[in-house]
Amino acid sequence: MDTDVVVVGAGLAGLQSARRLERLGLRVTVLEAGDAVGGRVRTDRVDGFLCDRGFQVLNPSYPAVRDWIDVPSLALQTFGVGVVVRTGETRTTLAHPLRHPQHALGTVLSDLTPVSDLVALARWLGPTLLHARAAFRSTPDLPLRESFDQVGLTGRLRRDVLDTFLAGVLADSTGSTSAGFVRLLMRSFALAAPGLPREGMQAMPEQMAAWLSEPVRLSTPARELRETSDGVAVSTDQGTLRARAAVVAVGPQDVASLVDVPAPVTHGLTTWWFRTPEVPRASPFIVLDASRPGGGPAGPVWNTAVVSEAALSYAPPGEHLVQATTLLDRPDGRASEADVLRDLARIYGTSTARWEVLVHHVVEHTLPAQPPPLRDRRPRWTGDRVLVAGDHQATGSIQGALLSGDRAGHAVASRLRP
Structure with a gap:
């Protein structure tokens, strides 16, 4: 042998x-x-930038990561625990009130977080927040969209925030993923701030x-x-x-x-990486677009972030790195560079004329389907x-x-x- x-x-x-x-x-x-x-x-290294193959983050709350990875030596640089949501010409920051108390009042009073939706979300997620095994005891486990419907989570928090955010995380815009699995993911986001290692994923x-x-x-x-x-x-x-x-x-x-x-069976996405001379938004949060009537993105970009605002090591001094994610299960998932830049200009409310694409990753098999x-x-x-x-x-x-x-x-x- x-x-x-x-x-x-x-x-x-x-x-x-x-x-x-x-x-x-x-x-x-x-x-x-x-x-x-x-x-x-x-991770690809391009002109001093770090571009992971598909936008991804490391969550230190995962039990396997805690047990088997030396997280401190990775020098994790964390994103904000929350999102910025663009609706029309308005941008609203929704953030974990304990981790970002400066955004607590705005989060609670936002039109995107009606009380009825918050109560429904607590009913949907609460047991799993207390005990992870509760996610396996949901009887019966349902597709995510049906699970939200079952608890009455049907307002703007779902339409403009959760559906869009989770579609980007799961690379699945259909809402067909196991609700039990999504509860576990949401629990991990609540317990720790996800981030990026200093030298890339x-x-x-x-x-x-x-x-x-x-x-x-x-x-x-x-x-x-x-x-x-x-x-x-x-x-x-x-x-x-x-x-x-x-x-x-x-x-x-x-x-x-x-x-x-x-x-x-798998789900796929693409990630565009752009270098910019000016920062389009000084924020460590992921940005979602909810400008389409009825909720969801009005263009091909499902989430974007100024990655270098959260992870300084991802861009050389004096420059900035922006990622934009599209989903391959959507008709516009393979949008052109011009279409993506046009959408980013709308989302950030700035000109993208001087932005340069570093690399475009098409990840056909990002994640296995989880029905x-x-x-x-x-x-x-x-x-x-x-x-x-x-x-x-x-x-x-x-x-x-x-x-x-x-x-x-x-x-x-x-x-x-x-």
């Missing part, structure tokens, strides 16, 4: 699986098709890879994986690796090419010695990826023990 376990894929799930297997005393070889670790958690998987005893084999895609009489054989362009077991932790778009499981019911899923065995892990085998989040990888490590180690 060349090693005890081959882990295919150096995203968050694969790296956490490898780390757990090593801690349990097994030899591990990690193969990664890309030129760096991270999977979907990657890719710093997290790079930290995890550095903890492994053997370097990840980059630019080494697994071409074929098959079970043998005494383990597995993994074919690569450099030869065949033989091991006692394998963890397949590739992205949702690639898993079916290696093992006999259906390709997971109801919410279940506490486990990594999937596809044979005696092959286990599939990833957020598509848990929940579509950093928490889900890390937890699935850790469970895979434990499961494989248990099977290999004499």
Whole structure:
């Protein structure tokens, strides 16, 4: 045998699986098709700017992040806990009253937060805020849109704020995601301020890879994986690796090419990254547009942020970085640069004539679909010695990826023990 376990894929799930297997005393070889670790958690460096592949944030309240990531060493730079909502020509800041007391009165008195909606939101989210397991006990779990309807959350807080914000977080504008899963996400946002590592989101998987005893084999895609009489054989362009077991932790778009499981359904988005000489809005909050009659964005941009206002390291001195996200399940999800800049000029109320695009990321498989019911899923065995892990085998989040990888490590180690 060349090693005890081959882990295919150096995203968050694969790296956490490898780390757990090593801690349990097994030899591990990690193969990664890309030129760096991270999977979907990657950062491009462009002219001194940091541009993550798809706008994403790290939430330190996730249990898996607290337990397995050295968050202090990442030097997290946090966004505001709240949003700025543009309705017509008005921009309203809605913020966590305890974290941003200067916005508390404006948040409570806003037309966007009628008392009836706040009461309905408390009814919908309250039990999960107190106990995370309550999200799994919702009977029955419903699609998000039906769950909001059920508690009477039907006013402007939903139409102009929650629907738009959550669509961007989930890459799903249809409201079909499990309400139980969304409750868990909302709980995490309430418990901590999300942020960005000083060196970009890719710093997290790079930290995890550095903890492994053997370097990840980059630019080494697994071409074929098959079970043998005494383990597995993994074919690569450099030869065949033989091991006692394998963890397949590739992205949702690639898993079916290696093992006999259906390709997971996914949601996608695009992120535009612009450099600007002037700051369009001095605010650490994500900006939503609710200018369409009946609620929601009037253009292709579902959320935007002056990222460098929250994360100074993401832009060189004297310049500013703006992200704009569009959703691929919308007709205008592949809007042109000109259309996106026109929409941003309207949202920020400023000229974008001097803005320059740094990079445009089209992330077809941002997150696995998470329809109801919410279940506490486990990594999937596809044979005696092959286990599939990833957020598509848990929940579509950093928490889900890390937890699935850790469970895979434990499961494989248990099977290999004499």
